[in-house]
Amino acid sequence: MSIDPITLSVIQAGLQQVCDEMDLSFSRAAFSPVIAEANDRSDGIYSAEDGALIAQGAGGLPVFVGTMQYSTRTLIEMIAQGTVAAPKPDDIYIVNDPYLGGTHLMDVRFARPFYRKGEIFCWLSNTGHWPDTGGSVPGGFSASATAVEQEGLRLPPVRLFKEGVLDEEIYAIICSNIRVADQRIGDVKAQAAALLVGEERLNALLDRYGDETVSEAIAELRVRAATQMRSYISGMPDGIYCSTAIVDSDGVVNEPLEINLSITSEGDELTFDFGGSSPPCLGPMNSVLATT
Structure with missing residues:
Protein backbone atom coordinates (compact mmCIF):
# COMPACT_ATOMS: atom_id res chain seq x y z
CA MET A 1 0.00 0.00 0.00
CA SER A 2 1.44 3.36 -1.01
CA ILE A 3 -1.03 5.46 1.00
CA ASP A 4 0.19 6.09 4.53
CA PRO A 5 -1.95 5.01 7.54
CA ILE A 6 -2.55 8.56 8.76
CA THR A 7 -3.89 9.77 5.41
CA LEU A 8 -5.99 6.62 5.13
CA SER A 9 -7.56 7.24 8.54
CA VAL A 10 -8.23 10.90 7.78
CA ILE A 11 -9.91 10.07 4.46
CA GLN A 12 -11.98 7.34 6.11
CA ALA A 13 -13.22 9.87 8.69
CA GLY A 14 -13.80 12.39 5.91
CA LEU A 15 -15.99 9.97 3.96
CA GLN A 16 -18.04 9.25 7.07
CA GLN A 17 -18.37 12.97 7.73
CA VAL A 18 -19.82 13.44 4.24
CA CYS A 19 -22.51 10.88 5.11
CA ASP A 20 -23.09 12.36 8.57
CA GLU A 21 -23.77 15.75 7.01
CA MET A 22 -26.15 14.21 4.48
CA ASP A 23 -28.02 12.54 7.35
CA LEU A 24 -28.19 15.79 9.31
CA SER A 25 -29.37 17.79 6.31
CA PHE A 26 -32.05 15.23 5.47
CA SER A 27 -33.46 15.13 9.01
CA ARG A 28 -33.41 18.89 9.51
CA ALA A 29 -35.10 19.69 6.21
CA ALA A 30 -37.64 16.85 6.00
CA PHE A 31 -41.33 17.63 6.45
CA SER A 32 -42.44 14.27 7.88
CA PRO A 33 -41.87 13.64 11.61
CA VAL A 34 -40.93 10.02 10.89
CA ILE A 35 -37.81 11.38 9.15
CA ALA A 36 -37.27 14.69 10.95
CA GLU A 37 -37.80 13.34 14.49
CA ALA A 38 -37.58 9.54 14.34
CA ASN A 39 -34.62 9.66 11.91
CA ASP A 40 -36.08 6.85 9.81
CA ARG A 41 -33.54 7.52 7.08
CA SER A 42 -29.98 6.79 5.97
CA ASP A 43 -27.40 8.16 3.57
CA GLY A 44 -24.38 6.49 2.04
CA ILE A 45 -21.68 6.48 -0.62
CA TYR A 46 -21.62 3.52 -3.00
CA SER A 47 -19.22 2.12 -5.58
CA ALA A 48 -19.72 3.09 -9.23
CA GLU A 49 -18.61 -0.40 -10.30
CA ASP A 50 -20.68 -2.78 -8.19
CA GLY A 51 -22.78 -0.65 -5.82
CA ALA A 52 -20.86 -1.82 -2.75
CA LEU A 53 -20.92 0.37 0.34
CA ILE A 54 -18.02 2.81 0.61
CA ALA A 55 -19.11 4.91 3.59
CA GLN A 56 -22.11 5.43 5.85
CA GLY A 57 -23.24 7.92 8.45
CA ALA A 58 -22.98 7.06 12.12
CA GLY A 59 -26.71 7.65 12.67
CA GLY A 60 -28.20 5.93 9.63
CA LEU A 61 -30.42 2.87 9.91
CA PRO A 62 -28.29 -0.22 9.16
CA VAL A 63 -31.09 -1.94 7.23
CA PHE A 64 -31.16 0.99 4.79
CA VAL A 65 -27.38 1.32 4.55
CA GLY A 66 -27.06 -2.38 3.71
CA THR A 67 -29.97 -2.73 1.32
CA MET A 68 -29.02 0.39 -0.64
CA GLN A 69 -26.11 -1.69 -1.93
CA TYR A 70 -28.66 -3.91 -3.68
CA SER A 71 -30.74 -1.05 -5.10
CA THR A 72 -27.62 0.77 -6.31
CA ARG A 73 -26.24 -2.41 -7.90
CA THR A 74 -29.58 -3.06 -9.58
CA LEU A 75 -29.65 0.50 -10.92
CA ILE A 76 -26.11 0.15 -12.32
CA GLU A 77 -27.02 -3.15 -13.99
CA MET A 78 -30.25 -1.79 -15.48
CA ILE A 79 -28.43 1.24 -16.88
CA ALA A 80 -25.85 -1.07 -18.46
CA GLN A 81 -28.65 -3.18 -19.96
CA GLY A 82 -30.38 -0.11 -21.34
CA THR A 83 -33.61 -0.75 -19.42
CA VAL A 84 -33.12 2.47 -17.43
CA ALA A 85 -32.11 5.81 -18.93
CA ALA A 86 -28.39 6.57 -18.69
CA PRO A 87 -27.51 9.20 -16.09
CA LYS A 88 -26.42 12.76 -16.64
CA PRO A 89 -24.92 15.16 -14.08
CA ASP A 90 -27.45 16.28 -11.45
CA ASP A 91 -29.88 13.44 -12.26
CA ILE A 92 -31.57 11.74 -9.31
CA TYR A 93 -33.24 8.34 -9.59
CA ILE A 94 -36.11 7.24 -7.36
CA VAL A 95 -36.93 3.60 -6.53
CA ASN A 96 -38.87 1.77 -3.82
CA ASP A 97 -39.52 -1.66 -5.41
CA PRO A 98 -38.68 -4.34 -2.79
CA TYR A 99 -37.79 -6.77 -5.57
CA LEU A 100 -35.18 -4.39 -6.97
CA GLY A 101 -33.26 -3.89 -3.73
CA GLY A 102 -35.80 -2.11 -1.58
CA THR A 103 -37.40 -2.88 1.77
CA HIS A 104 -41.09 -2.05 2.17
CA LEU A 105 -42.73 0.39 -0.23
CA MET A 106 -42.72 3.32 2.19
CA ASP A 107 -38.91 3.31 2.21
CA VAL A 108 -38.14 5.45 -0.81
CA ARG A 109 -34.60 5.55 -2.21
CA PHE A 110 -32.91 8.34 -4.12
CA ALA A 111 -29.64 7.77 -6.00
CA ARG A 112 -27.47 10.47 -7.54
CA PRO A 113 -24.42 9.84 -9.75
CA PHE A 114 -21.36 11.69 -8.49
CA TYR A 115 -19.13 12.89 -11.31
CA ARG A 116 -15.43 13.78 -11.39
CA LYS A 117 -13.74 14.79 -14.63
CA GLY A 118 -16.76 13.73 -16.66
CA GLU A 119 -16.91 10.19 -15.25
CA ILE A 120 -19.06 8.66 -12.51
CA PHE A 121 -16.79 8.40 -9.47
CA CYS A 122 -19.40 6.87 -7.16
CA TRP A 123 -23.09 7.02 -6.27
CA LEU A 124 -24.68 9.00 -3.46
CA SER A 125 -27.86 7.39 -2.18
CA ASN A 126 -30.34 7.84 0.64
CA THR A 127 -33.55 6.30 1.91
CA GLY A 128 -36.38 7.98 3.75
CA HIS A 129 -39.57 6.48 5.13
CA TRP A 130 -42.49 8.31 3.54
CA PRO A 131 -45.68 8.30 5.67
CA ASP A 132 -47.73 6.95 2.77
CA THR A 133 -47.18 5.53 -0.70
CA GLY A 134 -50.77 4.54 -1.43
CA GLY A 135 -52.19 1.06 -1.01
CA SER A 136 -55.30 -0.28 0.67
CA VAL A 137 -54.70 1.35 4.07
CA PRO A 138 -53.06 4.62 5.16
CA GLY A 139 -49.37 4.12 5.84
CA GLY A 140 -49.14 0.93 3.81
CA PHE A 141 -49.12 -1.52 6.71
CA SER A 142 -52.02 -3.79 5.78
CA ALA A 143 -52.13 -6.93 7.92
CA SER A 144 -54.45 -8.58 5.41
CA ALA A 145 -52.53 -7.76 2.21
CA THR A 146 -52.01 -10.70 -0.13
CA ALA A 147 -50.12 -8.84 -2.88
CA VAL A 148 -47.46 -6.14 -2.79
CA GLU A 149 -49.67 -3.88 -4.93
CA GLN A 150 -52.08 -3.65 -1.97
CA GLU A 151 -49.31 -2.03 0.08
CA GLY A 152 -48.71 0.92 -2.23
CA LEU A 153 -47.18 2.27 -5.40
CA ARG A 154 -44.18 0.32 -6.73
CA LEU A 155 -41.53 2.44 -8.41
CA PRO A 156 -38.74 0.91 -10.50
CA PRO A 157 -35.62 3.05 -10.96
CA VAL A 158 -36.67 6.18 -12.84
CA ARG A 159 -35.18 9.67 -13.06
CA LEU A 160 -37.24 11.93 -10.81
CA PHE A 161 -34.78 14.80 -11.30
CA LYS A 162 -33.32 15.32 -14.76
CA GLU A 163 -30.20 17.48 -14.76
CA GLY A 164 -31.33 19.01 -11.48
CA VAL A 165 -34.94 19.72 -12.48
CA LEU A 166 -37.88 17.85 -10.93
CA ASP A 167 -39.82 15.90 -13.58
CA GLU A 168 -43.29 17.23 -12.88
CA GLU A 169 -45.00 14.50 -14.92
CA ILE A 170 -43.43 11.63 -12.97
CA TYR A 171 -44.03 13.46 -9.71
CA ALA A 172 -47.69 13.95 -10.66
CA ILE A 173 -48.06 10.20 -11.19
CA ILE A 174 -46.62 9.58 -7.73
CA CYS A 175 -48.83 12.19 -6.07
CA SER A 176 -51.93 10.80 -7.79
CA ASN A 177 -51.36 7.45 -6.08
CA ILE A 178 -50.56 8.47 -2.50
CA ARG A 179 -52.36 10.12 0.41
CA VAL A 180 -51.49 13.59 1.77
CA ALA A 181 -49.65 14.18 -1.50
CA ASP A 182 -49.36 17.91 -0.83
CA GLN A 183 -46.97 17.15 2.04
CA ARG A 184 -44.53 15.00 0.05
CA ILE A 185 -42.74 17.82 -1.71
CA GLY A 186 -41.13 18.73 1.62
CA ASP A 187 -39.59 15.27 1.89
CA VAL A 188 -38.68 15.07 -1.80
CA LYS A 189 -36.77 18.35 -1.69
CA ALA A 190 -35.09 17.43 1.60
CA GLN A 191 -34.01 14.07 0.24
CA ALA A 192 -32.63 15.63 -2.95
CA ALA A 193 -30.91 18.44 -1.03
CA ALA A 194 -29.14 15.94 1.24
CA LEU A 195 -27.55 14.35 -1.83
CA LEU A 196 -26.45 17.78 -3.03
CA VAL A 197 -24.81 18.39 0.34
CA GLY A 198 -23.01 15.07 -0.09
CA GLU A 199 -21.79 16.10 -3.53
CA GLU A 200 -20.42 19.40 -2.25
CA ARG A 201 -18.64 17.81 0.72
CA LEU A 202 -17.23 14.94 -1.34
CA ASN A 203 -15.92 17.37 -3.96
CA ALA A 204 -14.15 19.28 -1.19
CA LEU A 205 -12.56 16.07 0.12
CA LEU A 206 -11.37 15.07 -3.35
CA ASP A 207 -10.07 18.56 -4.08
CA ARG A 208 -8.03 18.44 -0.89
CA TYR A 209 -6.48 14.98 -1.21
CA GLY A 210 -6.77 14.26 -4.93
CA ASP A 211 -8.91 11.78 -6.82
CA GLU A 212 -6.16 9.16 -7.04
CA THR A 213 -5.40 9.23 -3.32
CA VAL A 214 -9.07 9.01 -2.31
CA SER A 215 -9.66 6.18 -4.80
CA GLU A 216 -6.68 4.31 -3.38
CA ALA A 217 -7.99 4.86 0.15
CA ILE A 218 -11.43 3.52 -0.79
CA ALA A 219 -9.89 0.40 -2.34
CA GLU A 220 -7.73 -0.17 0.72
CA LEU A 221 -10.65 0.32 3.11
CA ARG A 222 -12.65 -2.33 1.23
CA VAL A 223 -9.75 -4.77 1.48
CA ARG A 224 -9.31 -4.07 5.18
CA ALA A 225 -13.03 -4.47 5.88
CA ALA A 226 -13.05 -7.88 4.19
CA THR A 227 -9.86 -8.93 5.98
CA GLN A 228 -11.22 -7.85 9.36
CA MET A 229 -14.50 -9.69 8.83
CA ARG A 230 -12.70 -12.87 7.78
CA SER A 231 -10.49 -12.55 10.86
CA TYR A 232 -13.58 -12.42 13.11
CA ILE A 233 -15.10 -15.43 11.36
CA SER A 234 -11.90 -17.47 11.65
CA GLY A 235 -12.06 -16.93 15.41
CA MET A 236 -15.29 -18.96 15.55
CA PRO A 237 -14.98 -22.72 16.08
CA ASP A 238 -15.70 -24.65 12.90
Whole structure:
Protein backbone atom coordinates (compact mmCIF):
# COMPACT_ATOMS: atom_id res chain seq x y z
CA MET A 1 0.00 0.00 0.00
CA SER A 2 1.44 3.36 -1.01
CA ILE A 3 -1.03 5.46 1.00
CA ASP A 4 0.19 6.09 4.53
CA PRO A 5 -1.95 5.01 7.54
CA ILE A 6 -2.55 8.56 8.76
CA THR A 7 -3.89 9.77 5.41
CA LEU A 8 -5.99 6.62 5.13
CA SER A 9 -7.56 7.24 8.54
CA VAL A 10 -8.23 10.90 7.78
CA ILE A 11 -9.91 10.07 4.46
CA GLN A 12 -11.98 7.34 6.11
CA ALA A 13 -13.22 9.87 8.69
CA GLY A 14 -13.80 12.39 5.91
CA LEU A 15 -15.99 9.97 3.96
CA GLN A 16 -18.04 9.25 7.07
CA GLN A 17 -18.37 12.97 7.73
CA VAL A 18 -19.82 13.44 4.24
CA CYS A 19 -22.51 10.88 5.11
CA ASP A 20 -23.09 12.36 8.57
CA GLU A 21 -23.77 15.75 7.01
CA MET A 22 -26.15 14.21 4.48
CA ASP A 23 -28.02 12.54 7.35
CA LEU A 24 -28.19 15.79 9.31
CA SER A 25 -29.37 17.79 6.31
CA PHE A 26 -32.05 15.23 5.47
CA SER A 27 -33.46 15.13 9.01
CA ARG A 28 -33.41 18.89 9.51
CA ALA A 29 -35.10 19.69 6.21
CA ALA A 30 -37.64 16.85 6.00
CA PHE A 31 -41.33 17.63 6.45
CA SER A 32 -42.44 14.27 7.88
CA PRO A 33 -41.87 13.64 11.61
CA VAL A 34 -40.93 10.02 10.89
CA ILE A 35 -37.81 11.38 9.15
CA ALA A 36 -37.27 14.69 10.95
CA GLU A 37 -37.80 13.34 14.49
CA ALA A 38 -37.58 9.54 14.34
CA ASN A 39 -34.62 9.66 11.91
CA ASP A 40 -36.08 6.85 9.81
CA ARG A 41 -33.54 7.52 7.08
CA SER A 42 -29.98 6.79 5.97
CA ASP A 43 -27.40 8.16 3.57
CA GLY A 44 -24.38 6.49 2.04
CA ILE A 45 -21.68 6.48 -0.62
CA TYR A 46 -21.62 3.52 -3.00
CA SER A 47 -19.22 2.12 -5.58
CA ALA A 48 -19.72 3.09 -9.23
CA GLU A 49 -18.61 -0.40 -10.30
CA ASP A 50 -20.68 -2.78 -8.19
CA GLY A 51 -22.78 -0.65 -5.82
CA ALA A 52 -20.86 -1.82 -2.75
CA LEU A 53 -20.92 0.37 0.34
CA ILE A 54 -18.02 2.81 0.61
CA ALA A 55 -19.11 4.91 3.59
CA GLN A 56 -22.11 5.43 5.85
CA GLY A 57 -23.24 7.92 8.45
CA ALA A 58 -22.98 7.06 12.12
CA GLY A 59 -26.71 7.65 12.67
CA GLY A 60 -28.20 5.93 9.63
CA LEU A 61 -30.42 2.87 9.91
CA PRO A 62 -28.29 -0.22 9.16
CA VAL A 63 -31.09 -1.94 7.23
CA PHE A 64 -31.16 0.99 4.79
CA VAL A 65 -27.38 1.32 4.55
CA GLY A 66 -27.06 -2.38 3.71
CA THR A 67 -29.97 -2.73 1.32
CA MET A 68 -29.02 0.39 -0.64
CA GLN A 69 -26.11 -1.69 -1.93
CA TYR A 70 -28.66 -3.91 -3.68
CA SER A 71 -30.74 -1.05 -5.10
CA THR A 72 -27.62 0.77 -6.31
CA ARG A 73 -26.24 -2.41 -7.90
CA THR A 74 -29.58 -3.06 -9.58
CA LEU A 75 -29.65 0.50 -10.92
CA ILE A 76 -26.11 0.15 -12.32
CA GLU A 77 -27.02 -3.15 -13.99
CA MET A 78 -30.25 -1.79 -15.48
CA ILE A 79 -28.43 1.24 -16.88
CA ALA A 80 -25.85 -1.07 -18.46
CA GLN A 81 -28.65 -3.18 -19.96
CA GLY A 82 -30.38 -0.11 -21.34
CA THR A 83 -33.61 -0.75 -19.42
CA VAL A 84 -33.12 2.47 -17.43
CA ALA A 85 -32.11 5.81 -18.93
CA ALA A 86 -28.39 6.57 -18.69
CA PRO A 87 -27.51 9.20 -16.09
CA LYS A 88 -26.42 12.76 -16.64
CA PRO A 89 -24.92 15.16 -14.08
CA ASP A 90 -27.45 16.28 -11.45
CA ASP A 91 -29.88 13.44 -12.26
CA ILE A 92 -31.57 11.74 -9.31
CA TYR A 93 -33.24 8.34 -9.59
CA ILE A 94 -36.11 7.24 -7.36
CA VAL A 95 -36.93 3.60 -6.53
CA ASN A 96 -38.87 1.77 -3.82
CA ASP A 97 -39.52 -1.66 -5.41
CA PRO A 98 -38.68 -4.34 -2.79
CA TYR A 99 -37.79 -6.77 -5.57
CA LEU A 100 -35.18 -4.39 -6.97
CA GLY A 101 -33.26 -3.89 -3.73
CA GLY A 102 -35.80 -2.11 -1.58
CA THR A 103 -37.40 -2.88 1.77
CA HIS A 104 -41.09 -2.05 2.17
CA LEU A 105 -42.73 0.39 -0.23
CA MET A 106 -42.72 3.32 2.19
CA ASP A 107 -38.91 3.31 2.21
CA VAL A 108 -38.14 5.45 -0.81
CA ARG A 109 -34.60 5.55 -2.21
CA PHE A 110 -32.91 8.34 -4.12
CA ALA A 111 -29.64 7.77 -6.00
CA ARG A 112 -27.47 10.47 -7.54
CA PRO A 113 -24.42 9.84 -9.75
CA PHE A 114 -21.36 11.69 -8.49
CA TYR A 115 -19.13 12.89 -11.31
CA ARG A 116 -15.43 13.78 -11.39
CA LYS A 117 -13.74 14.79 -14.63
CA GLY A 118 -16.76 13.73 -16.66
CA GLU A 119 -16.91 10.19 -15.25
CA ILE A 120 -19.06 8.66 -12.51
CA PHE A 121 -16.79 8.40 -9.47
CA CYS A 122 -19.40 6.87 -7.16
CA TRP A 123 -23.09 7.02 -6.27
CA LEU A 124 -24.68 9.00 -3.46
CA SER A 125 -27.86 7.39 -2.18
CA ASN A 126 -30.34 7.84 0.64
CA THR A 127 -33.55 6.30 1.91
CA GLY A 128 -36.38 7.98 3.75
CA HIS A 129 -39.57 6.48 5.13
CA TRP A 130 -42.49 8.31 3.54
CA PRO A 131 -45.68 8.30 5.67
CA ASP A 132 -47.73 6.95 2.77
CA THR A 133 -47.18 5.53 -0.70
CA GLY A 134 -50.77 4.54 -1.43
CA GLY A 135 -52.19 1.06 -1.01
CA SER A 136 -55.30 -0.28 0.67
CA VAL A 137 -54.70 1.35 4.07
CA PRO A 138 -53.06 4.62 5.16
CA GLY A 139 -49.37 4.12 5.84
CA GLY A 140 -49.14 0.93 3.81
CA PHE A 141 -49.12 -1.52 6.71
CA SER A 142 -52.02 -3.79 5.78
CA ALA A 143 -52.13 -6.93 7.92
CA SER A 144 -54.45 -8.58 5.41
CA ALA A 145 -52.53 -7.76 2.21
CA THR A 146 -52.01 -10.70 -0.13
CA ALA A 147 -50.12 -8.84 -2.88
CA VAL A 148 -47.46 -6.14 -2.79
CA GLU A 149 -49.67 -3.88 -4.93
CA GLN A 150 -52.08 -3.65 -1.97
CA GLU A 151 -49.31 -2.03 0.08
CA GLY A 152 -48.71 0.92 -2.23
CA LEU A 153 -47.18 2.27 -5.40
CA ARG A 154 -44.18 0.32 -6.73
CA LEU A 155 -41.53 2.44 -8.41
CA PRO A 156 -38.74 0.91 -10.50
CA PRO A 157 -35.62 3.05 -10.96
CA VAL A 158 -36.67 6.18 -12.84
CA ARG A 159 -35.18 9.67 -13.06
CA LEU A 160 -37.24 11.93 -10.81
CA PHE A 161 -34.78 14.80 -11.30
CA LYS A 162 -33.32 15.32 -14.76
CA GLU A 163 -30.20 17.48 -14.76
CA GLY A 164 -31.33 19.01 -11.48
CA VAL A 165 -34.94 19.72 -12.48
CA LEU A 166 -37.88 17.85 -10.93
CA ASP A 167 -39.82 15.90 -13.58
CA GLU A 168 -43.29 17.23 -12.88
CA GLU A 169 -45.00 14.50 -14.92
CA ILE A 170 -43.43 11.63 -12.97
CA TYR A 171 -44.03 13.46 -9.71
CA ALA A 172 -47.69 13.95 -10.66
CA ILE A 173 -48.06 10.20 -11.19
CA ILE A 174 -46.62 9.58 -7.73
CA CYS A 175 -48.83 12.19 -6.07
CA SER A 176 -51.93 10.80 -7.79
CA ASN A 177 -51.36 7.45 -6.08
CA ILE A 178 -50.56 8.47 -2.50
CA ARG A 179 -52.36 10.12 0.41
CA VAL A 180 -51.49 13.59 1.77
CA ALA A 181 -49.65 14.18 -1.50
CA ASP A 182 -49.36 17.91 -0.83
CA GLN A 183 -46.97 17.15 2.04
CA ARG A 184 -44.53 15.00 0.05
CA ILE A 185 -42.74 17.82 -1.71
CA GLY A 186 -41.13 18.73 1.62
CA ASP A 187 -39.59 15.27 1.89
CA VAL A 188 -38.68 15.07 -1.80
CA LYS A 189 -36.77 18.35 -1.69
CA ALA A 190 -35.09 17.43 1.60
CA GLN A 191 -34.01 14.07 0.24
CA ALA A 192 -32.63 15.63 -2.95
CA ALA A 193 -30.91 18.44 -1.03
CA ALA A 194 -29.14 15.94 1.24
CA LEU A 195 -27.55 14.35 -1.83
CA LEU A 196 -26.45 17.78 -3.03
CA VAL A 197 -24.81 18.39 0.34
CA GLY A 198 -23.01 15.07 -0.09
CA GLU A 199 -21.79 16.10 -3.53
CA GLU A 200 -20.42 19.40 -2.25
CA ARG A 201 -18.64 17.81 0.72
CA LEU A 202 -17.23 14.94 -1.34
CA ASN A 203 -15.92 17.37 -3.96
CA ALA A 204 -14.15 19.28 -1.19
CA LEU A 205 -12.56 16.07 0.12
CA LEU A 206 -11.37 15.07 -3.35
CA ASP A 207 -10.07 18.56 -4.08
CA ARG A 208 -8.03 18.44 -0.89
CA TYR A 209 -6.48 14.98 -1.21
CA GLY A 210 -6.77 14.26 -4.93
CA ASP A 211 -8.91 11.78 -6.82
CA GLU A 212 -6.16 9.16 -7.04
CA THR A 213 -5.40 9.23 -3.32
CA VAL A 214 -9.07 9.01 -2.31
CA SER A 215 -9.66 6.18 -4.80
CA GLU A 216 -6.68 4.31 -3.38
CA ALA A 217 -7.99 4.86 0.15
CA ILE A 218 -11.43 3.52 -0.79
CA ALA A 219 -9.89 0.40 -2.34
CA GLU A 220 -7.73 -0.17 0.72
CA LEU A 221 -10.65 0.32 3.11
CA ARG A 222 -12.65 -2.33 1.23
CA VAL A 223 -9.75 -4.77 1.48
CA ARG A 224 -9.31 -4.07 5.18
CA ALA A 225 -13.03 -4.47 5.88
CA ALA A 226 -13.05 -7.88 4.19
CA THR A 227 -9.86 -8.93 5.98
CA GLN A 228 -11.22 -7.85 9.36
CA MET A 229 -14.50 -9.69 8.83
CA ARG A 230 -12.70 -12.87 7.78
CA SER A 231 -10.49 -12.55 10.86
CA TYR A 232 -13.58 -12.42 13.11
CA ILE A 233 -15.10 -15.43 11.36
CA SER A 234 -11.90 -17.47 11.65
CA GLY A 235 -12.06 -16.93 15.41
CA MET A 236 -15.29 -18.96 15.55
CA PRO A 237 -14.98 -22.72 16.08
CA ASP A 238 -15.70 -24.65 12.90
CA GLY A 239 -19.09 -26.31 12.94
CA ILE A 240 -22.76 -25.98 12.07
CA TYR A 241 -24.92 -23.65 14.14
CA CYS A 242 -28.70 -23.97 13.85
CA SER A 243 -31.66 -21.89 14.96
CA THR A 244 -35.41 -21.87 14.37
CA ALA A 245 -37.88 -19.00 14.78
CA ILE A 246 -41.66 -19.32 14.72
CA VAL A 247 -44.17 -16.68 13.59
CA ASP A 248 -47.73 -17.39 14.77
CA SER A 249 -49.28 -16.67 11.36
CA ASP A 250 -48.98 -14.46 8.31
CA GLY A 251 -52.12 -12.53 9.25
CA VAL A 252 -54.19 -14.19 6.53
CA VAL A 253 -53.71 -17.94 6.96
CA ASN A 254 -53.86 -19.04 10.59
CA GLU A 255 -50.88 -21.37 10.47
CA PRO A 256 -47.43 -20.94 12.03
CA LEU A 257 -44.48 -19.98 9.85
CA GLU A 258 -41.07 -21.51 10.44
CA ILE A 259 -37.77 -19.82 9.70
CA ASN A 260 -34.88 -22.29 9.84
CA LEU A 261 -31.27 -21.20 9.55
CA SER A 262 -28.10 -23.23 9.71
CA ILE A 263 -24.74 -21.47 9.57
CA THR A 264 -21.70 -23.49 8.60
CA SER A 265 -18.45 -22.01 9.89
CA GLU A 266 -15.36 -23.25 8.09
CA GLY A 267 -12.10 -21.36 8.34
CA ASP A 268 -12.80 -17.74 7.44
CA GLU A 269 -16.07 -18.42 5.61
CA LEU A 270 -19.72 -18.69 6.67
CA THR A 271 -22.44 -20.41 4.67
CA PHE A 272 -26.07 -19.55 5.44
CA ASP A 273 -28.74 -22.16 4.66
CA PHE A 274 -32.44 -21.38 5.09
CA GLY A 275 -33.47 -24.86 3.95
CA GLY A 276 -36.52 -26.27 5.71
CA SER A 277 -38.14 -22.85 6.18
CA SER A 278 -41.79 -22.34 5.33
CA PRO A 279 -42.49 -21.50 1.67
CA PRO A 280 -43.58 -17.96 0.68
CA CYS A 281 -46.82 -17.18 2.46
CA LEU A 282 -50.07 -15.60 1.33
CA GLY A 283 -50.00 -12.77 3.88
CA PRO A 284 -47.58 -9.81 4.18
CA MET A 285 -44.76 -11.66 5.95
CA ASN A 286 -42.41 -12.49 3.07
CA SER A 287 -38.85 -11.19 2.90
CA VAL A 288 -37.13 -10.11 -0.31
CA LEU A 289 -33.47 -10.91 -1.00
CA ALA A 290 -32.11 -7.51 0.06
CA THR A 291 -33.56 -7.83 3.58
CA THR A 292 -32.86 -11.53 4.12
